[in-house]
Amino acid sequence: xAGASEVAGDERTVERGRPWRRQELWPWAAFxxxxxxxxxxxxxxxxxxxxxxxxxTALMATGWNLLGGFTGQISLGHALFxxxxxxxxxxxxxxxxxxxxxxxxxxxAIAVAVSMIVGLPVxxxxxxxxxxxxxxxxxxAFLIFLNWQFVGAAGGLSIPIKEDSxxxxxxxxxxxxxxxxxxxxxxxxALVATQLILKSRTGYYLAAIREDQEAAASxxxxxxxYKQIALSFSAATVAIAGAFFAQYVLFVDPVSVLELAISIxxxxxxxxxxxxxxWGPVIGAAVLLSxxxxxxxxxGGTGEALNLVAYGLxxxxxxxxxxxxxxxxxxxxxxxxxxxGQR
Amino acid sequence: xxxxxxxxxSGLLLGAVLGLIAVGLTLIFGVVDIVNFAHGEFLMVxxxxxxxxxxxxxxxxxxxxxLAALGVGILGVISYLTFxxxxxxxxxxxxxxxxxxxxxxxxxxAQALFSSNFRGVQGSIxxxxxxxxxxxxxxxxxxxxxxxxxxxxxxxxxxxxxxxxGKALMATSQDREAAAMLGINPHxxxxxxxxxxxxxxxxxxxxxxxxxxxxPNSGIAYGLPAFMIVALGGFGSIGGALAAAFLVGxxxxxxxxxxxxxxxxxxxxxxxxxxxxxRPQGLLGRR
Numbered sequence: 284x285a286g287a288s289e290v291a292g293d294e295r296t297v298e299r300g301r302p303w304r305r306q307e308l309w310p311w312a313a314f315x316x317x318x319x320x321x322x323x324x325x326x327x328x329x330x331x332x333x334x335x336x337x338x339x340t341a342l343m344a345t346g347w348n349l350l351g352g353f354t355g356q357i358s359l360g361h362a363l364f365x366x367x368x369x370x371x372x373x374x375x376x377x378x379x380x381x382x383x384x385x386x387x388x389x390x391x392a393i394a395v396a397v398s399m400i401v402g403l404p405v406x407x408x409x410x411x412x413x414x415x416x417x418x419x420x421x422x423x424a425f426l427i428f429l430n431w432q433f434v435g436a437a438g439g440l441s442i443p444i445k446e447d448s449x450x451x452x453x454x455x456x457x458x459x460x461x462x463x464x465x466x467x468x469x470x471x472x473a474l475v476a477t478q479l480i481l482k483s484r485t486g487y488y489l490a491a492i493r494e495d496q497e498a499a500a501s502x503x504x505x506x507x508x509y510k511q512i513a514l515s516f517s518a519a520t521v522a523i524a525g526a527f528f529a530q531y532v533l534f535v536d537p538v539s540v541l542e543l544a545i546s547i548x549x550x551x552x553x554x555x556x557x558x559x560x561x562w563g564p565v566i567g568a569a570v571l572l573s574x575x576x577x578x579x580x581x582x583g584g585t586g587e588a589l590n591l592v593a594y595g596l597x598x599x600x601x602x603x604x605x606x607x608x609x610x611x612x613x614x615x616x617x618x619x620x621x622x623x624g625q626r
Numbered sequence: 627x628x629x630x631x632x633x634x635x636s637g638l639l640l641g642a643v644l645g646l647i648a649v650g651l652t653l654i655f656g657v658v659d660i661v662n663f664a665h666g667e668f669l670m671v672x673x674x675x676x677x678x679x680x681x682x683x684x685x686x687x688x689x690x691x692x693l694a695a696l697g698v699g700i701l702g703v704i705s706y707l708t709f710x711x712x713x714x715x716x717x718x719x720x721x722x723x724x725x726x727x728x729x730x731x732x733x734x735x736a737q738a739l740f741s742s743n744f745r746g747v748q749g750s751i752x753x754x755x756x757x758x759x760x761x762x763x764x765x766x767x768x769x770x771x772x773x774x775x776x777x778x779x780x781x782x783x784x785x786x787x788x789x790x791x792g793k794a795l796m797a798t799s800q801d802r803e804a805a806a807m808l809g810i811n812p813h814x815x816x817x818x819x820x821x822x823x824x825x826x827x828x829x830x831x832x833x834x835x836x837x838x839x840x841x842p843n844s845g846i847a848y849g850l851p852a853f854m855i856v857a858l859g860g861f862g863s864i865g866g867a868l869a870a871a872f873l874v875g876x877x878x879x880x881x882x883x884x885x886x887x888x889x890x891x892x893x894x895x896x897x898x899x900x901x902x903x904x905r906p907q908g909l910l911g912r913r
Contacts, residue, residue, distance in 0.1 A: 352719075404899065407903055408902065408903070408906055411722070411861065414722055419898050422891070422895050423892060430888040430889060550723075550726075588734050588735075591730050591733060591734025591735075592738060594730060596731055597727070599728060602713045602720040602721075602723040602724035602726075603708075603710075603713045606716050606720045
C-alpha cells in the first residue's frame with residue numbers, strides 16, 4: 284500500500300514540475316485557431332448559430348465529462364443543472380431585475396447547492412442504479428417545472444429585450460458573433476479549469492475512484508467527498524451553459540432545457556468525441572451539431588430523422604468497438620506510426 | 627368508494643401490462659447484465675408491427691400478437707448479435723450507451739419511415755366491449771391487455787422455472803462462470819434472453835395498440851416506468867418486477883386521483899428514489 288502511494292506521488296511531482304508539456308500544448312493552439320477563426324470561415328448568420336450551439340454543447344459536455352468520463356459516474360440527469368442555470372437567469376431578470384452575468388453566477392451557485400442535495404442520496408448507488416436514479420431526479424425536476432406557475436409552468440418565460448450591451452448580455456445583430464466569442468470564451472475557461480483539476484491531486488483521486496472505488500477508499504481517498512467535488516464542478520459548468528443559452532434564445536421552458544433529451548444530448552457529445560480525453564467533448568459537440576444542422580439544412584424534416592438514424596448508429600458503433608470515441612479512432616490510425624518510430 | 631374502486635381497478639389493469647414489459651427488461655438485465663435503454667423503443671416497434679398488420683391486411687391486433695412477439699424477439703437477437711455482444715466486454719459507459727444508441731437509432735428510423743404522425747387502430751374487436759360492475763367500468767381492450775399480459779407473464783415464468791432451457795437461462799443469470807462450467811453456452815443464453823425479452827415486449831405491444839396510439843416516441847410512456855419498476859423490484863428479479871409493476875400502476879392511479887393530477891407521474895420517481903436509497907438492492911433483489 285505504501286509502495287502504491289509512493290508511485291502515485293512520484294508521478295505527481297513529475298506532472299506538477301512541468302504542467303504544460305509540449306505535446307499537450309498543440310491541442311490548445313489548434314483550439315485557439317479553429318475557434319478563433321470559425322466566424323470568419325462560416326460567415327452566414329445560420330452558421331453562427333451553429334457555432335454558438337457548438338460552444339454551448341461543448342461547454343456542457345466538458346462539465347459532464349469531469350463526472351462521467353474522468354470520475355466514472357454516468358449521470359443521465361444533467362439537464363437538471365442546465366435548467367437551473369437557465370431558469371435562475373430568467374427568473375432573476377424578470378422578478379428582481381438581476382443582471383444576467385450575476386444571474387449566471389447565481390445559477391452556478393444554486394446548481395452547486397442542488398448538486399449537494401442530489402448527490403447525498405444518489406452517490407449511495409453505483410453503476411446502472413446510479414444512472415437510473417439520475418434519470419429519476421431529472422424527470423422529477425422536469426415535472427415540477429412543468430407545473431410550477433411561479434416559473435411560467437409549461438408555457439415558459441421570456442426575457443425582455445433590451446438595448447445591445449455586453450453588460451446586459453444582449454446583442455440583436457444578425458451575425459451573432461458577440462454571442463459566439465463569449466460562449467467560446469466560457470468554453471476556454473472551462474477547459475483551463477478542467478486541465479488544472481486533472482493535473483492536480485484531485486484529478487488523480489478522481490481517476491482512482493473511476494478505476495476502482497474500493498481500492499481508492501482503501502488507500503485513504505475520501506471517495507464521497509471527491510465524487511461530490513466532481514459533481515459540483517460539473518453542475519456549475521452545465522448551469523453556466525444553461526444561463527447563457529437562456530440569454531441567447533431569450534426564452535426558457537421545461538421542454539427546451541429540462542427534458543431527458545437534453546441530458547442525453549449532453550452525454551452523447553462527450554461519448555462521441557471520447558470521454559478519456561479533455562478534448563473529446565469539444566470534438567464530439569462540433570461533429571454532432573455539424574451533422575445535425577447539415578442534415579436539417581439539406582433534408583428538412585426527413586433529414587432530422589435520418590440524422591437520428593446516423594448518430595444512433597454512430598453511438599452504437601462507438602460503444603461496441605471504440606469506447607474512446609472519435610479521439611480513440613484517430614489514435615488508432617496514429618499508433619502504428621509511433622511504434623515504428625520507437626523501434 | 628366507487629371512485630376508489632375505480633382507481634384500484636385501473637391501477638391493476640395498468641400494472642399487469644407494465645409487469646409484462648418490465649419482466650422482459652429484468653430478464654435481459656439478469657442474464658446479460660445490460661440495461662436495455664431501448665426497451666420502450668422495442669415496444670414502439672411491436673406497436674408498429676401490430677398496427678400495420680391491421681392497416682394493411684385487416685388483422686385485428688389480438689391476432690397479430692404472435693407476429694409482433696416474433697418481430698420484436700428477432701429485433702432483440704439482432705441487437706445482441708450486432709452491437710451489444712461487443713459492448714458487453716467494455717466499460718460501464720459502453721454498456722449504457724450501446725442501448726442508448728439503439729434507442730436513438732430506432733426512434734429515428736420510425737420517424738424516417740412512418741413520420742411523427744399519431745396512428746391508431748380503429749374498430750378493433752374489443753373496441754366497444756366493456757364491463758361495468760357496481761359502478762366500476764372496465765373497458766374491454768384494457769381488460770384484454772391485462773389478462774393477456776398476465777397469461778404471457780405466467781408463460782414466461784413457466785418457461786424459466788419449469789423447462790430445461792429456462793433453468794439453464796436462470797443458472798446463467800445466477801452465476802455465468804459456474805453455468806458455463808456445467809456446459810451451458812453463455813452466448814446462446816444471452817441471445818435467448820434478448821429473444822424472450824423481445825417476445826414479452828412484442829406481446830405487450832400488440833395488446834396495448836388497440837387503445838394506445840402509436841408514434842415514434844410512444845415507447846417512453848411505458849419505457850420510463852419500466853426502468854423504475856425493474857430497479858424497484860431489484861435488477862434481474864422477475865417476481866420483484868411484477869410486484870413493483872402493480873405497485874407503480876396503483877400509485878399512478880391513486881395519486882393521480884387524490885393528489886394534483888399533473889403530478890401523477892412524479893410520485894413514481896419519488897417512490898423509486900426513496901426505496902432505492904433505503905434499500906439499494908430493490909424490494910426483492912439480491913446482491
